[in-house]
Amino acid sequence: MKKLLLILAAMLFTGAMQAQVEINDVDVESEEEEEETTEVRAEDEIDFTDKDGNEEIIEFPAAMTYDLDSLMNLYMSKTYLATPGDCQMTNENPEYPKEVYIERLQRIPSVMELSYNDIVQRFIDRYAGRLRYSVSYMLGTFNFYVPIFEEALEAYQIPLELKYLPVIESALNPKAVSRVGAGGLWQFMPATAKQYGLTINSLVDERRDPVKASYAAAHLLKDLYQIFGDWNLVIAAYNCGPQNIKKAIQRHRAARGRTDDEAMTAEDKDYWQLYPYLPAETRGYVPAFIAANYIMTYYCEHNICPMRTKLPMQTDTVVVNKNIHLGQIAGALNIDIEQLRALNPEYRHDVVPGTTKPSAIKMTISDISNFIDHQDSVFNYRTSDFLTNRAVVDVNDDLPTFSRSRRGAYSRRSGRGSRSQRNARLRRGRNSGGGGGGTSVTIRKGQTLSEIAKRNGTTVAKLRKLNGIKGNNIQAGKKLKVR
Known part of the structure; x- marks a missing residue:
């Protein structure tokens, strides 16, 4: 049994x-x-x-x-x-x-x-x-x-x-x-x-x-x-x-x-x-x-x-020693990719990193036989579409026609603008509490008063007093004063 x-x-x-x-x-x-x-x-x-x-x-x-x-x-x-x-x-x-x-x-x-x-x-x-x-x-x-x-x-x-x-x-x-x-x-x-x-x-x-x-x-x-x-x-x-x-x-x-x-x-x-x-x-x-x-x-x-x-089909594993995408296997062998994902939930983005170390792929027995018989064509199936990380790239060495002084001026202007934008964002963040002059945060789904208090260096009691809250219930998406 x-x-x-x-x-x-x-x-x-x-x-x-x-x-x-x-x-x-x-x-x-x-x-x-x-x-x-x-x-x-x-x-x-x-x-x-x-x-x-x-x-x-x-x-x-x-x-x-x-x-x-x-x-x-x-x-x-x-x-x-x-x-x-x-x-x-x-x-x-x-x-x-x-x-x-x-x-x-x-x-x-x-x-x-x-x-x-x-x-x-x-x-x-x-x-x-x-x-x-x-x-x-x-x-x-x-x-x-x-x-x-x-x-x-x-x-x-x-x-x-x-x-x-x-x-x-x-x-x-x-x-x-x-x-x-x-x-x-x-x-x-x-x-x-x-x-x-x-x-x-x-x-x-x-x-x-x-x-x-x-x-x-x-x-x-x-x-x-x-x-x-x-x-x-x-x-x-x-x-x-x-x-x-x-x-x-x-x-x-x-x-x-x-x-x-x-x-x-x-x-x-x-x-x-x-x-x-x-x-x-x-x-x-x-x-x-x-x-x-x-x-x-x-x-x-x-x-x-x-x-x-319901009794599923019998499965086994095949080990690969170079990268392959589950989409390549599904496309080349006409397999439901959702089945491959369900049998191999550990591969987060459907990529089996066999190049890093030999990696196992679970498939039905019949699909494994088909994979072994046609593995060259499977590995070559739409490789550029599924495995997009390039091993070697050429650098574009065509230089722009504008002068060095103009490039420098452009860079300086861009830098000043970036710092200004960053400073403005910081000021907005410090003043996000609204008319009260304090600091507020947006309540995220699943957060509790306890978590918010710890993140912002305060206590649950202070948060309740500051926001007029009685009890523990808070609503995701709402603003909550922390200062």
Whole structure:
């Protein structure tokens, strides 16, 4: 069975079980810091009131806010996914007593702690309710990727339930890019990706390669486990970085009056005890992961039907040692270029840089045979149209007929004009605040008050006072005074 699943993957892309836990309710150090770590757009967050009546805002992982239409427009979705056949999808989401959720989480075969509490319940409700059609899509898409994920995780002896991390990281979109620059199925930041052997340059982004990125992610998860020794802290560190987890541990220990000389306790590595000291998105990250494990296991109990996966054609790779454009292959061999792009998402501009180093191209078996039989004509197909970077160029040495003095005068005039224009632009920038004489910025999509405050050396409280804002909601495209 495993061999069959691995073949399917190649066709596309060559138990500690715990019950309910209580969240440690500890005040964070300062009100302003709390604002800066929890502020996001309203549609990206949930308001939560704990058992003691304390209110907080919890951020959703970015993948829980993706538009389903954009996912369905991916080539693999349009080509190899179909609406469920014998399963009738409805909008009815049954509600169960919390004891049912606790018991179901305990039944999932896991070496990780998949605990239940009210926050986990809110994330389960989100997946089973508003995101139920996205879950249907991901259940179908997951068939493409699960053999790749499991093989990479097993290679590093990582719990297989971590195969659901890409569900909350990217919604299983290999081309997903976050607003902070994380990319691919596993949402690697560029520096971390390079640290774990993934190539990123103007032509190639191996974060998009499902196989290479999965092995890099498994390696990173292994390293994080060697640091923290707890899988919930590992996935929290995967989200916000190990330094933020270490800071949370230090703050928790300080709140308990523990010194650096005292040994670490189990409580010091308990995600739910560290919860109040974590960044806002990370507070929602582990609950989202637990909810993803739940919904990908118990989707039938919530009337969610997986999209049907159609069997794709078998693929393999061919290695080239000189540059070639996917458009050359598509044109010369009469292949759908969208298929080539879907099979080779790591090539950012359709250029395979074989001259830099031998590079692999994924194609169907029949197309590879055709490529090998006609590779000379493929490499020569409309080369000047597709590969426009010239290796050698001639310099135009036809000198203008006007005199040297005139050339010099022209250059000086041009230079004075350029400096004048630059000075005018600088003056306009300094006075962009309008009649108030202050400085304003234009709010970009996805920005928060916290981000704008940090960029401009001010605080959220000052921005609110200066602009008469109550709450956290700001609108992209509007001007915001920062001075």
